[in-house]
Amino acid sequence: MSLKDIFAARTQRMKASEIRELLKLLDQPGILSFAGGIPDPELFPSGAFAEAMADIMETDSDVALQYSVSEGYLPLRQWIADHMATIGVPCEAQSVLITSGSQQALDYLGKLFLSPGDTALVNWPTYMGALGAFNPYEPRYGQLSVNGNRSASDYAAEAEASNGRVKFAYLSADFSNPTGETVDQRGREALLAMADELDCAVIEDAAYQALRYEGQDVPPILALELARKGHIDSCRTIYCGSFSKTLSPGLRVGWVVAAQSVIQQLVLMKQAADLHSSTFNQMAVHRVAEKCFEDHVHSLRTVYGQRRGAMLKALDAYMPEGVSWTRPEGGMFVWVTLPRGIDGAGLLTTALDKYQLAFVPGRAFFADGSGGNTLRLSFSCADEAMIDEGMQRLGQAIRTQLT
Amino acid sequence: MSLKDIFAARTQRMKASEIRELLKLLDQPGILSFAGGIPDPELFPSGAFAEAMADIMETDSDVALQYSVSEGYLPLRQWIADHMATIGVPCEAQSVLITSGSQQALDYLGKLFLSPGDTALVNWPTYMGALGAFNPYEPRYGQLSVNGNRSASDYAAEAEASNGRVKFAYLSADFSNPTGETVDQRGREALLAMADELDCAVIEDAAYQALRYEGQDVPPILALELARKGHIDSCRTIYCGSFSKTLSPGLRVGWVVAAQSVIQQLVLMKQAADLHSSTFNQMAVHRVAEKCFEDHVHSLRTVYGQRRGAMLKALDAYMPEGVSWTRPEGGMFVWVTLPRGIDGAGLLTTALDKYQLAFVPGRAFFADGSGGNTLRLSFSCADEAMIDEGMQRLGQAIRTQLT
Numbered sequence: 006m007s008l009k010d011i012f013a014a015r016t017q018r019m020k021a022s023e024i025r026e027l028l029k030l031l032d033q034p035g036i037l038s039f040a041g042g043i044p045d046p047e048l049f050p051s052g053a054f055a056e057a058m059a060d061i062m063e064t065d066s067d068v069a070l071q072y073s074v075s076e077g078y079l080p081l082r083q084w085i086a087d088h089m090a091t092i093g094v095p096c097e098a099q100s101v102l103i104t105s106g107s108q109q110a111l112d113y114l115g116k117l118f119l120s121p122g123d124t125a126l127v128n129w130p131t132y133m134g135a136l137g138a139f140n141p142y143e144p145r146y147g148q149l150s151v152n153g154n155r156s157a158s159d160y161a162a163e164a165e166a167s168n169g170r171v172k173f174a175y176l177s178a179d180f181s182n183p184t185g186e187t188v189d190q191r192g193r194e195a196l197l198a199m200a201d202e203l204d205c206a207v208i209e210d211a212a213y214q215a216l217r218y219e220g221q222d223v224p225p226i227l228a229l230e231l232a233r234k235g236h237i238d239s240c241r242t243i244y245c246g247s248f249s250k251t252l253s254p255g256l257r258v259g260w261v262v263a264a265q266s267v268i269q270q271l272v273l274m275k276q277a278a279d280l281h282s283s284t285f286n287q288m289a290v291h292r293v294a295e296k297c298f299e300d301h302v303h304s305l306r307t308v309y310g311q312r313r314g315a316m317l318k319a320l321d322a323y324m325p326e327g328v329s330w331t332r333p334e335g336g337m338f339v340w341v342t343l344p345r346g347i348d349g350a351g352l353l354t355t356a357l358d359k360y361q362l363a364f365v366p367g368r369a370f371f372a373d374g375s376g377g378n379t380l381r382l383s384f385s386c387a388d389e390a391m392i393d394e395g396m397q398r399l400g401q402a403i404r405t406q407l408t
Numbered sequence: 409m410s411l412k413d414i415f416a417a418r419t420q421r422m423k424a425s426e427i428r429e430l431l432k433l434l435d436q437p438g439i440l441s442f443a444g445g446i447p448d449p450e451l452f453p454s455g456a457f458a459e460a461m462a463d464i465m466e467t468d469s470d471v472a473l474q475y476s477v478s479e480g481y482l483p484l485r486q487w488i489a490d491h492m493a494t495i496g497v498p499c500e501a502q503s504v505l506i507t508s509g510s511q512q513a514l515d516y517l518g519k520l521f522l523s524p525g526d527t528a529l530v531n532w533p534t535y536m537g538a539l540g541a542f543n544p545y546e547p548r549y550g551q552l553s554v555n556g557n558r559s560a561s562d563y564a565a566e567a568e569a570s571n572g573r574v575k576f577a578y579l580s581a582d583f584s585n586p587t588g589e590t591v592d593q594r595g596r597e598a599l600l601a602m603a604d605e606l607d608c609a610v611i612e613d614a615a616y617q618a619l620r621y622e623g624q625d626v627p628p629i630l631a632l633e634l635a636r637k638g639h640i641d642s643c644r645t646i647y648c649g650s651f652s653k654t655l656s657p658g659l660r661v662g663w664v665v666a667a668q669s670v671i672q673q674l675v676l677m678k679q680a681a682d683l684h685s686s687t688f689n690q691m692a693v694h695r696v697a698e699k700c701f702e703d704h705v706h707s708l709r710t711v712y713g714q715r716r717g718a719m720l721k722a723l724d725a726y727m728p729e730g731v732s733w734t735r736p737e738g739g740m741f742v743w744v745t746l747p748r749g750i751d752g753a754g755l756l757t758t759a760l761d762k763y764q765l766a767f768v769p770g771r772a773f774f775a776d777g778s779g780g781n782t783l784r785l786s787f788s789c790a791d792e793a794m795i796d797e798g799m800q801r802l803g804q805a806i807r808t809q810l811t
Contacts, residue, residue: 008609009669011575013523013545019676046470054473055465062458067449070457070656105508105682114679116544120416137680142416142517172414207412241411253473255687266412273422277540278515279508283686284658287766 018140031153037395038363042182048308049253050293050301057292061285063129069285075276076268077103077260078287084241084294085246085260091215093228094244096237100262102271105282107212107247107259111138113274114173114208117267119144123169123236125392128161130370130379132182132210132322135175146372149174157202173206173243174199178226180213180336183381185368197233200241200385206267207242214250215302217335218310227262230354235289238264248290250337252324256286273367309337316382335384340367347382347406355405360398381392418524420541438647440798441766441783444741445585451711452656452745453696453704460695473687474563478679479671480506480663482576482691487508487697488649488663490509499640503665506675508685510615510650510662514541514675517576517611517646520670522547526572529563533743533773533782535585535613549775552577560605571781576609576646577602581629583616583739586773586784590737596629600636603644609646609670618705620738622647641667651693653740654705658688666673712740718792719799726803728810740788743770745781750809752783758808763801 028226044273061069076082084100089096111134119125119142126149136146145167147160164171174196176186201209209226224232227242234240240263247259261271277280277312316339320330327344343349349366356362367379382399384392441641464472479485487597492499507513514537522528522545529552530538539549548570567574575601581591591599603610612629617755629636643666652783663676678684684705719742723733730747746752752769759765770782785802786796 006607006642006644007669008667009673011521011573011608012673013521013526015523016520016673019673019680021676030618043475044619046474049469049473051465051469051473058461058465059458062454062461062738066452066454066458068658070452070454071660072446072652072657087556102791105686108680116416118414118416118420123416134680134683137772141677141680170414172416191612204409204579205414239409249475255471255473255477257682257684257686270412270415270419270422273424275546277422277537277544279512279660280537281660283508283660283689286686286689356731372597405480 010166015141015143026298036361036363037391039361039395040365043387044250044382045386048305049078050297053293053297054289054293057289061288069288071284073281075272075281078145078291081287081291089262093224094231094262096262100237101267102261102262102268103282103287104259105257106249107245108134110245110259111135113271115139115142116274117270118172118206122167124164124171125172126174127372128176129382130179130183130367130376133369136372145169151297157199161203171203171205173208175208177210180333184340185331185333185336187223190223193229209242209244212250213248213336216306216309217359218306218313220334240264243267245296252290252293256290258286259288283361309385312384312387313345315392316384319393323396325400325407337383339382341380341382345378348377352402352406356402360402362395362398409679410415418544421546430658439764439766440794442798443766443768444789447653448789451708453700456696457692460692462600472691473656474687476555476684476687478675478684481694484690484694487694490583492665495751495798496627497634499665502761503640503671505664505671506685506690508660508662508664511537512539513648513664516540518545519677520673521575525570527574529565529574529577530578530775531585533779534771535580539775548572552579560602564606574606574608576611576798578611580613583736587739588734588736588741590626593626596632600633612645612647614647615650618738619709619712621709621716623737627722628680633644643667646670655693655696659693661685661689661693709735712788715787715790718795719787720795722799726799728803728807731806742785744783748781751780755805755809759805763805765798765801
């Protein structure tokens with residue numbers, strides 16, 4: 006007897022992720038790891054959280070430990086609405102839903118839009134956690150190009166040929182995981198025009214948006230659409246925010262800002278799926294955000310910005326010819342393209358065995374399993390000495406594959 | 409433009425719940441409410457949580473605020489495995505997955521098993537949150553009878569006629585929400601035999617299991633199956649536990665105990681859907697559980713047991729002839745059946761308007777929308793004087809409908 010035999014068909018699309026298996030290797034002592042995509046725990050605002058939590062338990066424990074509404078804790082929704090106004094998206098608290106991290110928003114949005122065979126447009130490569138979140142809803146993936154070499158009618162025709170329609174375009178427009186790249190304003194405007202033509206949603210994953218170290222902010226996609234259409238309820242962009250990269254990932258607090266029709270359905274979905282996100286955690290995040298969000302993010306930008314600079318400098322110094330990489334203006338990642346014929350997964354084996362070095366091979370970020378000659382480096386948890394040493398080893402490891 | 413037009417078909421099955429709309433009315437001051445199904449916040453172990461949280465932030469904040477594994481915090485999984493052994497389910501930590509409340513387990517189990525058209529067997533009435541969790545996966549519901557008047561082949565034939573198969577039977581066997589009733593050992597054994605015949609899973613929702621005030625414990629369904637089959641990996645019962653009714657619902661910590669094949673797939677699902685439950689909350693619950701779970705539950709049993717006794721006494725005193733109700737040995741609910749022709753929803757309107765009294769009409773707990781002449785009362789948040797006054801008003805309200 007195995008219950009496996011009666012699992013739903015969708016479970017065929019839910020496989021163990023390469024990163025997850027990989028992270029297990031990293032518990033070995035002595036590995037220089039650039040694999041994780043996690044914030045540096047040294048930089049958590051622990052003091053502010055300790056104070057906020059003690060205060061909550063002192064004055065509001067009966068509320069904090071109790072059930073609460075599926076929409077989320079109203080003062081936090083209000084804080085987020087005010088915060089959104091500062092980045093070009095004036096809105097009310099009723100346009101905000103609290104989720105358990107923005108990962109949960111991706112799951113819910115897959116559930117909201119995707120019937121089996123429908124098309125989700127994603128970048129090649131894209132955040133692999135988005136593919137993981139959407140997969141159970143059995144979509145087809147179309148390759149999103151924001152550079153305009155494919156038209157709305159191309160996308161629509163492909164989707165129709167697969168017995169579905171394009172339901173949304175998903176992207177992280179700022180310092181994306183895994184490439185670190187940013188879509189410029191023209192690209193965002195073109196995407197909105199295409200979404201209008203396709204009559205589909207745009208899912209804007211803004212997990213890294215606050216972490217810019219260089220260059221000028223680009224308005225969020227939702228801000229550009231709002232400027233055009235006048236009211237958030239007329240917008241097709243669904244903005245997914247997160248406190249995971251700014252305050253704490255372990256508390257699992259993120260948010261969605263979107264039109265009422267979307268928020269209302271997501272609230273019903275959240276009620277059915279986990280009732281609500283932790284009341285206590287929402288209260289703690291609210292207090293810390295109110296007290297020090299801007300100052301804290303400012304200090305993160307300084308530290309992460311230095312690490313990014315160190316990584317780009319070390320790559321310049323140590324990479325053999327034929328290797329290229331992105332120059333991200335923010336976020337946590339640099340994306341490396343190896344000469345054709347060198348496989349990132351094979352390189353990782355060598356790197357771990359001979360150089361005590363870890364990174365994430367790029368293939369898992371491609372919906373079609375291409376991209377074998379790519380890899381992702383994270384600089385968020387490494388100091389400058391470790392980055393210099395690590396990139397030197399990476400150069401050596403790549404050289405062993407070139408001969 | 410409305411994105412509603414491109415929502416997935418499954419959203420048709422996701423509607424606002426009657427309880428949810430109702431709870432909004434209860435914010436009015438002066439209403440005597442027996443509608444909620446929530447623990448009394450006066451009884452939260454707030455001091456123990458405050459101490460545990462302060463200690464975590466003092467010594468382990470870098471872990472508590474960071475990402476963690478999808479399976480859950482290992483010391484908590486170990487504590488739960490030890491706890492399960494005390495109720496007849498010896499198992500290892502690897503058989504335990506931490507979820508964000510047992511509500512999330514229900515969502516994940518729907519996602520794991522149900523393809524559109526498959527059958528989920530549920531009681532008439534059942535926990536409406538289970539129907540809410542399963543609905544997005546578009547099942548058909550079959551009426552589960554644990555008294556043996558319907559056979560496995562009846563269920564199988566009905567499911568096949570609907571182009572699916574029976575994937576699981578869902579029930580809360582102890583002091584169920586909404587009826588307060590308990591399935592005896594013979595009923596549990598019969599259910600297991602039927603599940604073997606149907607080759608389907610059994611989802612045991614144990615949210616209220618720890619809260620017995622009278623009578624003898626009945627072994628969990630999983631304990632009975634384990635005794636027969638020898639190893640948890642051979643069991644088809646999936647046990648869903650929760651700290652919401654014992655320690656705190658606001659922290660959203662529950663668990664699943666099941667065969668490895670099920671746990672492994674649920675871990676992948678959780679990773680894709682929300683990465684993991686809050687690290688901090690799992691650590692806090694672990695410390696409080698380790699420190700005082702048994703003692704705290706003992707004190708809850710005393711207080712809730714008195715309230716249950718008061719409610720049964722008041723019902724005996726004030727209900728008109730023709731009204732019947734359950735006599736639960738635990739949990740939080742008494743289920744009232746009104747004389748035929750009296751509608752619970754209509755009665756609620758009268759009760760709110762004329763008697764400042766609230767409860768939940770029973771229809772929403774029936775998968776087929778029957779059960780109009782029923783209602784659910786919760787005694788968990790009411791003191792004895794409020795219960796006496798409330799049941800007196802309920803008797804008066806019912807009498808207005810009898811004439």
